Amino acid sequence: MMKSIRPFRLIQNLSVVFLFFIGFTHPAFAQEWKAKWISMDLPETDKINVWIGFVKEVNVKNVPKSALAKIAVDSKYWLYINGKLVVFEGGVKRGPNINDTYYDEVNIAPYLKTGKNIIAVDLWYFGKQGFSHHDSGKAGLLFDLQSNGLTILSDETWNVNRILSYKMADKPHANFRLPESSLLFDAREVDKRSMHINDESQASQHAIVVAKAGDAPWNKLVKRSIPQWKDFGIKKIHKKDIIRDGDTLKCKLPYNMQFTPVIALKKAPAGQKITLATDNFYHYDGDDDIIRAEYITKEGKQQYESPGWMNGHYMYVVASNDIEFDFIGYRETGYNTEFAGEFHCSDEFFNKLWQKARRTLYVTMRDNYMDCPDRERSLWTGDAVLESEESFYALSPSSHELSKKWLLEMFGWQREDGSLHSPIPSVIWGRELPGQILATIGHYGVWNYYLHTGDKEMIEFAYPKSQKYLDLWEFQDNGLVKVRKGEWNWGDWGENRDITLLYNLWYYLALKSQHAIAIELGYSKDQEILASKMAKLKAAFNQVFWKDGQYRSTEYEGLTDDRAHALAVVSGIAEPEKYAEIEKVFETQHHASPYMEKYVFEAMYIMGIPAKANQRHKQRFEKMVNNNYFSTLFEGWGIGKEGFGGGTVNHAWSGGGLSILHGYMAGIRPYKPGYDEFIVSPNVEGIKNLHTLVPSIKGNIILDIRNTNNLLSLKLHVPNSTKARFSLPKEYDMDNLVIKRNGKSLKDFVKEGKEILLEGGKWSIQAKKKN
Incomplete structure (x- = not known):
């Protein structure tokens, strides 16, 4: 009939509890590791898709209030205590860097009882590399619990057996990008030893000790920084x-x-x-x-x-x-987060887009941000730039930990020569994609993460590593950068890519991020150097590439690249006097893939043509947004052959419009790191009403807008620990606003330039269009 396929694992009546924790992604040896890595002998020809059961009987005199077990595996585990499932698919795919291994920290005290306790772990060893996992080459378990009055350590006293009911499914096997295998489970081979072991005597042999904590092949142990999965x-x-x-x-x-x-x-x-x-x-x-x-x-x-x-x-x-x-x-x-963000407006297209973008984002979050959850499950770093920003608007702050893990891993895998690559963690594919790498260390990557989180440790960590990569690029005498081909001169899916323009613009955005970070960290000398490079690059870019009302590199022969013009605007390289000509480019050129269209929409909002940005958004995304079969957005503009790169139907880079709806239509964006101040500058031309909630780290920012005739009415909730910088498009009269705070009319406002500063509280604002 179709492709051959098959199923999974027998269920007992088990309660499932997922223990939420957040840690930091750095080696942790505050408490000395006493446990040993344990495993079992496996035939050399049988090391892919292996399942092993571990069991330990423990007598507990007094159940402690807290019993933190540190658990590390290659590759995944299911933890049972006294027959109850405690952790469903524990473990993070291996690879905080090219050498080391993650571990979980789980409080098992709620599952212990006085007297005899059975600790059982079912371990799934992938046994192969992938685009999202660095295989150690050996199946192993490390279990280290050191608590007041209770110590449980993995060693040779644990019993172990091979779970033979799990096998490899028939062909076709999962493609080489996936470390996971398709599972076959043979229920005829199930016995009490093979699943959810409840008695130590049922295990067939003692485990073997294969290494100490910190030894190869697992090396240093890095605490998992993302929560256990939400069930x-x-x-x-x-x-x-x-x-x-x-x-x-x-x-x-x-x-x-x-x-x-x-x-x-x-x-x-x-x-x-x-x-x-x-x-x-x-x-x-x-x-x-x-x-x-x-x-x-x-x-x-x-x-x-x-x-x-x-x-x-x-x-x-x-x-x-x-x-x-x-x-x-x-x-x-x-991923354990909440759908905390909200967006709704009078245009049903954008409501559908927002819902599909959030669903697409969530299905591409697990061990890492993924390009797609089916074909690859890979951390392509340019995709993560967009996914990270979407999560700041759509999801609760627990999602920030995945953004942090992405950046820590990207820099953790930096090569000795300073080059960066993706996807990681992987040793079977590690090509440098210069454009995506520059996007990561640039304004929309590291700096945007800092704006939304205020995580200063991250920029201190990232700054020297980013600079080491930037220093690999060579400059021409005029201040432009030479195209660095890396190992995949990609740029974007689709045709008519002016790579010279794109790489110079991405480099400028990376300099812009480094300059902003240098200011934050007080590196005055670096500020001067970076500012000088930016000024020279900007001047040269406009002098060399701007001709006949458009940007074009001398060697480029294709149609005018709309992506490059978008980056020129959002970077600030293109000055406002060029906007009218760039607007013509956006009207006539449609070459960007869904990955790069986000920057086109953002550029059009910055240029003051939001209605045309919305029109282009609809034109480009209508097919996938209005498709009633799919709840997610595609990789390309169509499916399969009509798409790009294989045409997956769930690709989070296509959801960049979600960030535009919050950040530019509603106009809510962080102004100072950690939302110490934020911008409220809505652009609702053609939109009759709008509601949004942004779950910032300072609290929920809520904005409701009614747009009728020439009157704009807004209700804005500003959290008490921050300030809003409020402004409107130039066609509105900012000098005759009707403003109330917490129900009380105000006549005097704190102004900075054309912006009004709004303290914490509930604000009501009315503005009229100018005559």
């Missing part, structure tokens, strides 16, 4: 959402999500194969083989959940007609 619980798919087509049950999910499939059988003969996959696997795979699951039945009633997550809009269950299902379901998991 939405197991949900049954309603019968009305299941359609049978021959041997295939097509089960509709509420939206594209990260999930593990669940099946419960009333009865089945032994030895039947059931395939579990998604519509992505069968139809929208990004032009490569992706994850699925297979399940071999035992006789009778049974229930199973496959631990390898997949994603899609539909779950496909392929099974013979003599298998009777009790229910088909799923467990959604994902």
